[in-house]
Amino acid sequence: MKTVFLSTALAVFILSGNVCRAAEDSRAQYPPWLSNSYIGFNIGYVKQTFTHVQLERGYQASTIENPKLMVSVTLFGHHFNKNFSAQLTYKRPVHWVRYKNINGITSEHTVRTNLASITGRATAPIGSLFSIYAEGGLGIVTRSGFNLENRNIVKDANYPTMLLGTGLQYRLSDSLDLQTSIAYAPPNKSFMQPHTFLVSSGIVFNMRPLSAEKVKNIAQLGVIFPKNLVQIGYATNTFGTGVNRFVSRAKIFWGGSHEVTHGVTLRYQRNVFHTKKIFSLDLGVSAANWRGAKNQISFYTFSLFPQFRFTLIRLKQIDLYLGYSLAGPTYITKTITDGRDIGQRFTFQDLLGLGWYMGKQRHINMEVGIGHFSNGNIFPQNPSVKVPLTFTVGYTF
Incomplete structure (x- = not known):
């Protein structure tokens, strides 16, 4: 399984290298698969x-x-x-x-x-x-x-x-x-x-497709929305799961009855659309290794996901954003962990985080977030997995 994980990581970097060669930036317009x-x-x-x-x-x-x-x-x-x-x-x-x-x-x-x-x-x-x-x-x-x-x-x-x-x-x-x-x-x-x-x-x-004039005006603003983002992260329950419980009770995000103690994540995201200054949509792929809280059982997840990003504050050297990802199709390698049935091998990944881009061209990225895996009750068994605070560092290009 380690070989699979490393192979996926390599594929992510190859993909990011190929994608970044796109000749022209038309991200202010909806891509064809989103238009209409x-x-x-x-x-x-x-x-x-x-x-x-x-x-x-x-x-x-x-x-x-x-x-x-x-x-x-x-x-x-x-x-x-x-x-x-x-x-x-x-x-x-x-x-x-x-x-x-x-x-x-x-x-x-x-x-x-x-x-x-x-x-x-x-x-x-x-x-x-x-x-x-x-x-x-x-x-x-x-x-x-x-x-x-x-x-x-x-x-x-x-x-x-x-x-x-x-x-x-x-x-x-x-x-x-x-x-x-x-x-x-x-x-x-x-x-x-x-x-x-x-x-x-x-x-x-x-x-609906935006007018050529509107797309041109957005592009001329020169606001930076990074095209590609590669992140590596470490999740740990050292600080507890208070954040997970708070957002779950506030109905902002989900909790989960199955917990992990720690995990390592690798993500690649590609920006496909953005507005003038605030909203952007990325598509991403991720691979992660997790360890259950009770019996320390290891399992992997492989996901495709949309990332909704709201850049709320823009300063001279730093931009701060809220990231929210919902219903990312995911393959999970084990269905029984810590003695509990968590459903089928197909599930969904959800992410919530606060992050920032730093530097003149916003090449440096840092983020703190939480996660959740659930099949959305499309299968009868769905205890869901709670992912604690995850600290990531990234690079944009």
Whole structure:
């Protein structure tokens, strides 16, 4: 495995050397694969009623709390033309279903259910500002149940289904839409899963191609956004995991029930888009070696990831930024560490950090951050991995 790790590290440096030879800088314009794409966020009322039916025969709960709020995140969508688009979405309740005091035993148990989907969407305009759409496609329902007294009381579930929906959009600008939508997934008798009915509203950000004049004006500002960044880092729980707990409680980031004591990371990031002064988008690859907190079991992760960077302060010799990375597809070499099942070998990497670039050309980089690995509940088992404070140094070119 060490050979694999070193080979990946070498590949990262070779890749960075090849990429940096790009002849012209057009990063103020959306790259072709992002142009006419979109992301979105909705929140609204959900009807997904769990009852005693989901419990094994002979068990009753004194109270069942069903969530009333659900979020729907469009992770990525693309407009193929004015009338058709396709999108990848993720839906989950704000709070999980809770069964309390089963058979008189004072206890509380959660049932986690989420819905991922790939759908096609047909859109028709209504005047110049409104449009209506209908969508349909494949959904994947994942449910994580619970045990009591060594018995499986609510079973796990993971199955394909159909997702249907419709909605109304209002164009605020070329890049922003307001939308109200309805989504429906049917019940499944085999898994005792109730139907999902969601009415929600939110916002859509469209990445329309920018005008040549706007791109030229951004380029002429001369603000430095480093093209390539190579980082090496060391993670350690010497200082505890207080930062992880704080951002998790504040709902800014995620925690995790499985901890690592330390790790070594190698990352390469390539900037593909930036605005005038603040926002930039990088694409990155990373390889890391981690060691579990309890049994000191070693495992590796290999990730592709987007990096959203917000440069909040620009001074003469230093720029300070906030970095946030979500849902980076990851291969993890072990699924059982410290005696716990952490799911499948496919998971996602999330990163949160504060960093700075130094020097006249901003060649020197330093960063402090935390991390998280989770499969997003697309598999029933998902204890997730908490990565403590990680200190990185880097070089840009």
